[in-house]
Amino acid sequence: MRRTPLTLAVSAALVAGAAFGLAPAAQAGEAGQAAGTGIRFVDITGEGGTVLKANVVSPAGSAAGARHPLIVLPTSWAMPQIEYLAQAQQLADSGYIVLSYNSRGFWQSGGEIETAGPKDIADASKVIDWALAHTAADPANIGMAGVSYGAGISLLAAAHDPRIKAVAALSGWADLIESIYSGRTQHLQAAALLGGAGYLTGRPGPELKQILGDFLSSNLAKEEDMIAWGRQRSAAEQLDRINANGAAIMLGNAWGDTIFPPNQYASFFEKLTGPKRLEFRPGDHATAEATGLLGLPNDTWTSAHRWFDRYLKGADNGIDREQPVQLKSRSTGGYEGYPDWKSVHANQRKFGLDGTQKVWANVDSGANGGTVLLTNALDQFLRTPPIVSVPLLPRAFAGVWQSERSDSPQRVRGTVKVHTTVTSTEESGTLVAYLYDVGPLGVGKLVSNAPYTFHDRTPGKPFGVDLELFSTAYDVPAGHRLALVVDTVDPLYAEHNPTGAQLTFSSPSADPSYVSVPLRSE
Incomplete structure (x- = not known):
C-alpha cells in the first residue's frame, strides 16, 4: 500500500499558491476604506x-x-x-x-x-x-x-x-x-x-x-x-x-x-x-x-x-x-x-466486456486521469484531454475492451456506468476505470474515469463491481471506437494493492459484464 510522502503535500501547496496567485502581499493595505x-x-x-x-x-x-x-x-x-x-x-x-x-x-x-x-x-x-x-x-x-x-x-x-x-x-x-x-x-x-x-x-x-x-x-x-x-x-x-x-x-x-x-x-x-x-x-x-x-x-x-x-x-x-x-x-x-x-441519461448504449482478463497490480499501465487542476484546465482551453496509445497499453497491467466502430458520432452525455466481476488474489485492492475515444490509429482520448477500492474480500472468490465514472459531455467522432481500460495505479488516487496482487475481470453468463454509455439522441 502506498503512503503519501510529505513532499507531495508540500508540492501541492506550492502548486496551489502558483495556480491561484496566493501571496502574503495580497492582504496588504486592507485597512480602512478604499479612497474614492x-x-x-x-x-x-x-x-x-x-x-x-x-x-x-x-x-x-x-x-x-x-x-x-x-x-x-x-x-x-x-x-x-x-x-x-x-x-x-x-x-x-x-x-x-x-x-x-x-x-x-x-x-x-x-x-x-x-x-x-x-x-x-x-x-x-x-x-x-x-x-x-x-x-x-x-x-x-x-x-x-x-x-x-x-x-x-x-x-x-x-x-x-x-x-x-x-x-x-x-x-x-x-x-x-x-x-x-x-x-x-x-x-x-x-x-x-x-x-x-x-x-x-x-x-x-x-x-x-x-x-x-x-x-x-x-x-x-x-x-x-x-x-x-x-x-x-x-x-x-x-x-x-x-x-x-x-x-x-x-x-x-x-x-x-x-x-x-x-x-x-x-x-x-x-x-x-x-x-x-x-x-x-x-x-x-x-x-x-x-x-x-x-x-x-x-x-x-x-x-x-x-x-x-x-x-x-x-x-x-x-x-x-x-x-x-x-x-x-x-x-x-x-x-x-x-x-x-x-x-440526460434517457438513451443508453451498452457494450459487453466479454472474456476474461488478468492484470498484475502495483504497476502504472500508462492510462491515467492526469494532474489535479492542470489536465482538465488544458482540456477546457485547448481541448487536449490525456491521451494513450490503446494498442500499446501493456496487457499484463491493464484490461482493455473495445466497442465496434460507430458510423455516426456518439454524443456521450452524463454518467457512464461499468458493471463487472472481479476476482482478487488479496482481500484488498484498487482498480481505476477509464473510458477512451479511440481513433483509427489507436490513439485514445480520455472521456472519463473513476477509482474503486475494496476491502475484506475473500481471496479467489468473485464479486460484482458497479462503478459510475465521472459525468461528462463529450462527442466521439464517427468512425471511432469506445474503449474501456482498467488498471490499478493512478497518481490522482491512493491505491490499496498489496505487492504481487493480481485482479481477474470476467463476465459470467448469469451476470454479464458491460459498459453503459448515455448518448444524446440526435
Missing part, C-alpha cells in the same frame, strides 16, 4: 468572538433610507478576502450590497480552519446579522454565493438560516465524501493540495489535522470517523432542511473537477424541491469561474447574476423559464438544455 470607492474593509465578530476580516461594497449614490438586496460571499479555501472584489463591484453597480469575508482560520481572520464545520455555518449567520445592523441591506432579500469552499459553506448555511433566499454554489460540494472519497478511494492529489494550501495560508484546527493525517496515511481504523466528519459537512445530509427553507439553489461545476467531481452535484440537484438550476461546463476545479474573478466576461457569473436578479430582485429575466439543466459540451462548446438530470 464604495468599498469598506471591516472586522466582523463571528461565532465565539472570532474576528472575521471582511469587505463591503455598496451601490453608489443610494437614496437615503433605500434598502438593497444583500449577497454574502465566503472566500474560497486559502484565498484572501479580496478574492471577489471584481464581482462584488459588478453586483454593487447593479444595486446589491455585497459582503465578502475571509473564512475563519485563513489569512487575517481569527480562529482555526473548521472545514465548513458548525462554527463556519454560525459565522455565516453572524455575518448576515452584522450586515443587517450596519448596512442598508434588505432583510427580505438575502443571498449567498461562493466558489469552492465558499460554495460549500453557502449551501450549508441555507440549511440553517431561513433568511437566505437564493444561493449560487460554484465549483463546490454537496457531498464531501463522494467528492474526495468516491469509490472508497482517497483522491490523493486533491486532499494533499487542500491540506498543503491550508497549512500555507491558514491554521488547521486539531480535528482537521487528525482527519487529514488519517486520510492521507490510509488509516482505515479511523474510516468511520472520517466519514462521519465528512457527512456533517455535506449539504446532501441536510437536504430536508434546505428544501424546507426553500432557497433558490443554483449549482455550477466543471466536468473535470478533480477536487469536487460533478456526480455528487447532479445527485443533489435531483433531490432539491425548490427553484433550482444545474450548470456543467468544461474545465477543472474553479477554472470555469476564474476569469469572472478577474472581472472579465464569464458565463458562470453571468448566470449567477441573473439568478440573484430573479430571486432577490424579482426581475422577470426568464431564467426560471429556461431548461434548469444546462450543459456545455467539452467538444463543441455549445450549450444544451434538459428538463432534469435523468433526461
Whole structure:
C-alpha cells in the first residue's frame, strides 16, 4: 500500500499558491476604506468572538433610507478576502450590497480552519446579522454565493438560516465524501493540495489535522470517523432542511473537477424541491469561474447574476423559464438544455466486456486521469484531454475492451456506468476505470474515469463491481471506437494493492459484464 510522502503535500501547496496567485502581499493595505470607492474593509465578530476580516461594497449614490438586496460571499479555501472584489463591484453597480469575508482560520481572520464545520455555518449567520445592523441591506432579500469552499459553506448555511433566499454554489460540494472519497478511494492529489494550501495560508484546527493525517496515511481504523466528519459537512445530509427553507439553489461545476467531481452535484440537484438550476461546463476545479474573478466576461457569473436578479430582485429575466439543466459540451462548446438530470441519461448504449482478463497490480499501465487542476484546465482551453496509445497499453497491467466502430458520432452525455466481476488474489485492492475515444490509429482520448477500492474480500472468490465514472459531455467522432481500460495505479488516487496482487475481470453468463454509455439522441 502506498503512503503519501510529505513532499507531495508540500508540492501541492506550492502548486496551489502558483495556480491561484496566493501571496502574503495580497492582504496588504486592507485597512480602512478604499479612497474614492464604495468599498469598506471591516472586522466582523463571528461565532465565539472570532474576528472575521471582511469587505463591503455598496451601490453608489443610494437614496437615503433605500434598502438593497444583500449577497454574502465566503472566500474560497486559502484565498484572501479580496478574492471577489471584481464581482462584488459588478453586483454593487447593479444595486446589491455585497459582503465578502475571509473564512475563519485563513489569512487575517481569527480562529482555526473548521472545514465548513458548525462554527463556519454560525459565522455565516453572524455575518448576515452584522450586515443587517450596519448596512442598508434588505432583510427580505438575502443571498449567498461562493466558489469552492465558499460554495460549500453557502449551501450549508441555507440549511440553517431561513433568511437566505437564493444561493449560487460554484465549483463546490454537496457531498464531501463522494467528492474526495468516491469509490472508497482517497483522491490523493486533491486532499494533499487542500491540506498543503491550508497549512500555507491558514491554521488547521486539531480535528482537521487528525482527519487529514488519517486520510492521507490510509488509516482505515479511523474510516468511520472520517466519514462521519465528512457527512456533517455535506449539504446532501441536510437536504430536508434546505428544501424546507426553500432557497433558490443554483449549482455550477466543471466536468473535470478533480477536487469536487460533478456526480455528487447532479445527485443533489435531483433531490432539491425548490427553484433550482444545474450548470456543467468544461474545465477543472474553479477554472470555469476564474476569469469572472478577474472581472472579465464569464458565463458562470453571468448566470449567477441573473439568478440573484430573479430571486432577490424579482426581475422577470426568464431564467426560471429556461431548461434548469444546462450543459456545455467539452467538444463543441455549445450549450444544451434538459428538463432534469435523468433526461440526460434517457438513451443508453451498452457494450459487453466479454472474456476474461488478468492484470498484475502495483504497476502504472500508462492510462491515467492526469494532474489535479492542470489536465482538465488544458482540456477546457485547448481541448487536449490525456491521451494513450490503446494498442500499446501493456496487457499484463491493464484490461482493455473495445466497442465496434460507430458510423455516426456518439454524443456521450452524463454518467457512464461499468458493471463487472472481479476476482482478487488479496482481500484488498484498487482498480481505476477509464473510458477512451479511440481513433483509427489507436490513439485514445480520455472521456472519463473513476477509482474503486475494496476491502475484506475473500481471496479467489468473485464479486460484482458497479462503478459510475465521472459525468461528462463529450462527442466521439464517427468512425471511432469506445474503449474501456482498467488498471490499478493512478497518481490522482491512493491505491490499496498489496505487492504481487493480481485482479481477474470476467463476465459470467448469469451476470454479464458491460459498459453503459448515455448518448444524446440526435
